[in-house]
Amino acid sequence: MNAQCYVNEVYNDVVKRNGNEPEFLQAVKEVLNSLVPVLERHSEYIEDGIVERLVEPERMIVFRVPWIDDNGKVHVNRGFRVQFNSAIGPYKGGLRFHPTVNASIIKFLGFEQIFKNSLTGLPIGGGKGGADFDPKGKSNREIMRFCQSFMSELFRHVGQFTDIPAGDIGVGGREIGYLFGEYKKIKNQYEAGVLTGKGINYGGSLTRKEATGYGLIYFVERMLQAKNKDFRGKTVIVSGSGNVAIYAIEKAQELGATVVACSDSNGYVYDKDGIDLDYVKEIKEVQRKRISEYIKYRPQAEYHEGCSGIWTIKCDIALPCATQNEIDENSAKILVENGVIAVGEGANMPSTSEAVSVFLDSNVLFGPAKAANAGGVATSALEMSQNSMRLSWSFEEVDNRLKKIMINIYENVSSAAAEYGCEDNLVLGANIAGFLKVADAMLQEGIV
Missing domain, CATH: 3.40.50.10860 (Leucine Dehydrogenase, chain A, domain 1)
Structure with a gap:
């Protein structure tokens, strides 16, 4: 069977079964469309029903x-x-x-x-x-x-x-x-080992809290380096103000960037001189209050109700770290018009499929979530390893392992994109590289 026809058939089947689940359908459609060149080369994945099994939860x-x-x-x-x-x-x-x-x-x-x-x-x-x-x-x-x-x-x-x-x-x-x-x-x-993200006193790992945010920056840093660019001197927008956003801001600032905005579900703050992260941590990690409190500490900053306006701020690098589909096609176009050179997804699927197309068509460096925000789960797995060995690694050791993992992810994703004729399209590269390992394991384990 023709690979594209096969993918269309599988997706139509998924729609029939899950027609009232738009977010799930969006994620499935993106992945399936990426897999066409793989399925053209590897008919065994079609013959053994790998894709049909992959889209149905166990x-x-x-x-x-x-x-x-x-x-x-x-x-x-x-x-x-x-x-x-x-x-x-x-x-x-x-x-x-x-x-x-x-x-x-x-x-x-x-x-x-x-x-x-x-x-x-x-x-x-x-x-x-x-x-x-x-x-x-x-x-x-x-x-x-x-x-x-x-x-x-x-x-x-x-x-x-x-x-x-x-x-x-x-x-x-x-x-x-x-x-x-x-x-x-x-x-x-x-x-x-039954839960990760635990407190340090009872089996947690150092660097776990920072991991997704740090990992995002390590991935984007490597993505920039591949084009002879870096964070130094760049203006950055980070949506959200939870763990991912806070520690993405922290690491981006360490690398010489100026982060000028962050947000929560009510609105966003813009501080042209750079976000004071100590105040954000006090508001969010200690007081557990809304980001609007920030202007009490920094009266020169601006607070705006609503979240979408954050993407109208001129920046070099955009890091959506809040929630799914927060950047739509219009917001993506505004970011491109304002000169954005790179986007790294810290949240899960924060860009709509239309927004992703805008970025890719405009040659914006784009780090998709399943690659760029994998640092959190990677460090969770490192926490599991420490639990199994009844050991506790230092912050530096975990951080070094995390950085190596994120760099390896970039290299594998980039290589997969190039191998299947979609160089610089890390969305396709991430889907393909992630799929191949799982699909081969499923082949070897039989039809279960």
């Missing part, structure tokens, strides 16, 4: 999460865990607590995770999970009760050799601690 778990607030009122949320592919290792992927979480979001994240985890070169499969619970405005006790209820079901489906969750939006060190404590109580054993 397991999807949906469950009720009841919890009681501080006033004694009962609330019920919906929890999810998708165990998408275990061909190269146990399922690995974060938990997201956010009101927008639904089956489509979790499946798109889990599908992307297959390729991202493959690109790290580490033995971890793809999974994702979460709940439509909003931790914002909740007390620590309410969050603890929710996490305990969530884990009272999730524990049945996870384990250090089965499925290893981590954090994502709305799930940081506090939430991981509550989840781990409940798991330990239920299982009556200290299974440190």
Whole structure:
């Protein structure tokens, strides 16, 4: 069968089964279109139904999460865990607590995770999970009760050799601690490797908090170097103000860039003299308040309601680190008109497919999420290694390993793009390089 016809047939089948899941369909369509040149060379992937199996999760778990607030009122949320592919290792992927979480979001994240985890070169499969619970405005006790209820079901489906969750939006060190404590109580054993992103005192890894942001910068730095460019003297915009954004800002500043804007779900701040990261960390990591508080510390800065306006600020490098589809076609065109030379995706699928086309057609260096933001899961796997060996590596050792992994990801993605005739298109390169390792493992393991 013609490879393009085969891909179209598979995608139409996915649409029939998942027609009400736009984010998942968007992720699947991008990957499938990338695989046509691979399938033209390797008919065995078609003959063994690799792609049909790849787009269908091995397991999807949906469950009720009841919890009681501080006033004694009962609330019920919906929890999810998708165990998408275990061909190269146990399922690995974060938990997201956010009101927008639904089956489509979790499946798109889990599908992307297959390729991202493959690109790290580490033995971890793809999974994702979460709940439509909003931790914002909740007390620590309410969050603890929710996490305990969530884990009272999730524990049945996870384990250090089965499925290893981590954090994502709305799930940081506090939430991981509550989840781990409940798991330990239920299982009556200290299974440190069941969750990553843990506190340093109970099996966590140094550099884990910084890993996704640092890894993003290491990837973009290597992408720039390939074109004889670097961060020094560049103006940078970073959306978001969570872990990814904060530590992307930190590393970009270390490399000589001026980061002039960051955001949260309510709006963004613009500081033409450069974002003062100490204030951002105080607001977000200590006070847990909105980014609008920034102008109390820096009255010369500007605060604007709404998030899309951040992409109208003139910059050399744009790093979307907030959420999916935050850069649309119009925002991409404005960035290009304003002279952006590179975009690195710190969030999962933060650019729409139309926006990606604008960047690629305009010869903007573009680091896709499944490659550029793989530093977090890579360091999670390093945390698993330390747990298995009952060792704790230094910050420098983990950071050095992380940097090597991100550079290797760039080299592998770039090589795959060149080999399949799409040089400089790292979107196709990432999809192809991530796919090949998983597909070969699936061939060798039989039709399961």
